[in-house]
C-alpha cells in the first residue's frame with residue numbers, strides 16, 4: 001500500500017515526503033445509495049472524511065474494478081456545493097482490485113476536522129433481463145450485481161449500502177454470508193422498496209487484494225422495473241452550419257433498441273390494445289417518446305425506414321435569448337410506427353432547422369464565430385452505446401478549434417464536400433461511448449470565415465447557374481432527338 005500512496009503523491013505533485021507517514025484520513029461514515037434503473041443505474045456515495053493529519057488535501061476514492069468498468073460518469077462535489085472537484089486517476093498497483101482516483105480538497109483540514117464528499121456515478125449496461133424472455137403481459141424483471149463492501153484506501157468506521165427499487169416488487173436479493181463480523185445488527189434489511197446492507201463497522205483499508213479476497217462478497221438483486229429499458233445502439237448527429245442561409249440544421253440517425261426481456265411468442269396487437277384500454281399498458285413497451293428539442297426550431301422532420309411518420313406532434317416555442325437562463329424547449333412527442341417490444345429495434349431519423357443566431361455568436365475582437373451544438377438530445381432513461389457527432393462549418397472556414405464538454409473517445413477535423421462547394425467544408429467529428437443523462441452540454445467550435453470565403457458560395461452558385469444556362473443554350477442547338485428510320 002505504501003507504494004501506491006507515494007506514487008500518487010508524486011502524480012499529484014504534492015510536496016509530501018515520499019516516505020509514507022501513515023494514513024491522512026479516515027472515513028467516519030460512508031453511505032452508498034444505488035437507484036436501480038434499466039439502462040442507467042445512478043449511484044450516490046457520501047463520505048464523511050476526518051483528517052488524521054493537518055494539511056493533507058489529496059483524498060482518494062476507490063471503485064472495485066468491475067464497478068469501474070460499468071461506470072460511465074463520475075463526479076465529486078463537497079456536499080451542498082455546486083462546483084465539481086477535478087478528478088485525477090491514480091495509477092493502479094499490481095496487487096490492487098480497485099480503481100483509484102483522487103481529488104484535491106478545496107480547503108485545508110485541521111486534525112479531526114470533517115468534510116463531506118459526494119461521489120456521483122452513473123453505471124451503464126449494469127442490469128440484465130431475468131428471465132431473458134417474457135410474454136407480452138408478464139412483468140419486466142431485471143437483475144443487478146454489485147460488490148458488498150465499498151472500498152477505500154482508508155480505515156472506515158461505518159458504512160452501509162442502500163439499494164432502492166422504483167417498484168416495491170423485489171423478487172429476491174442476496175443475504176451475504178460471512179459479513180456478520182462487520183454487521184452491527186442485521187446483514188441486510190428490507191423495508192418497502194429499499195434494501196439496506198449494513199451498517200458494517202471497522203473496515204480496514206480495502207483496496208489491496210488481501211481484503212477483497214478475504215471479505216468481499218457479490219450481491220444480486222432481482223427486481224421488477226416498470227419502464228422501458230432503452231438502449232441507443234448508435235447515434236449519428238450531423239450538424240450543418242450555413243452562414244449563407246443563416247441556418248443550423250441538426251439531423252440525428254438513431255438506432256433504438258428495447259433491451260428489456262425479449263418477447264416470448266408472437267406479438268398480439270389485440271392484447272396490446274386491450275391492455276391499453278384497461279390502463280395497464282405494459283410499461284416496458286415503447287409506444288411513444290417525449291423529447292425536448294431546442295426552442296426556435298422549424299421544419300422538423302421524422303422518418304423511419306418506411307418513410308415519413310405522421311403520427312407525431314411537435315410543439316415549438318420561440319427562440320430564447322442566448323444567455324437567458326430560461327429553460328425553454330420545444331416538445332416532440334414521437335410515436336414509432338409500431339410499439340417497440342422487448343428485443344425489438346427501431347431505426348429512425350429526426351431533424352430540424354433553427355436560426356443560426358440562436359447558436360452562433362461573433363467575437364469581434366478575435367474576429368471569430370463560436371457555435372454551440374448539443375452533444376445529443378436526451379432520450380430519458382436511455383444509454384447511447386456509440387455516438388458520432390459531426391459539425392460541418394461553412395466553406396472556407398479557418399482557424400478551427402473546438403472543445404467537448406467531457407472527454408471524447410476520438411476527435412478529428414476533416415473536409416466535407418457537398419454539392420456547390422468549391423473547396424469543401426471543414427468538419428469537426430467527435431466519437432463518444434456510453435452517454436448517459438449526465439452527458440449533457442455543448443460542443444463549442446470556433447472558426448474564422450474570411451470575406452473571400454463568404455463570397456465563394458454566391459460565386460459557385462452563379463457559376464453553376466451559368467453553366468446550366470450555357471448548357472441549355474448549346475443543347476437547344478444540338479438535335480438530341482433520335483433519328484427515325
Ligand SMILES: *[C@@H]1O[C@H](CO)[C@@H](O)[C@H](O)[C@H]1NC(C)=O
Nearest residue numbers: 050051052054110111112113
Ligand atoms: C482527535 O480526536 C481523537 C479522538 O476523537 C483525540 O484522541 C485526539 O486528541 C484529537 N486530536 C486533536 C488534535 O484534537
Ligand SMILES: *[C@@H]1O[C@H](CO)[C@@H](O)[C@H](O)[C@H]1NC(C)=O
Nearest residue numbers: 301302308309310311312313
Ligand atoms: C410528415 O408528417 C408530418 C406530420 O407528422 C406532416 O406534417 C408532414 O407534412 C409530412 N411530410 C411529408 C413529406 O409527407
Ligand SMILES: *[C@@H]1O[C@H](CO)[C@@H](O)[C@H](O)[C@H]1NC(C)=O
Nearest residue numbers: 233255257342343344345346
Ligand atoms: C436488433 O438489433 C440487434 C443488433 O443490434 C440484433 O442482434 C437483433 O437481432 C435485432 N432484433 C430484431 C428483433 O431484429
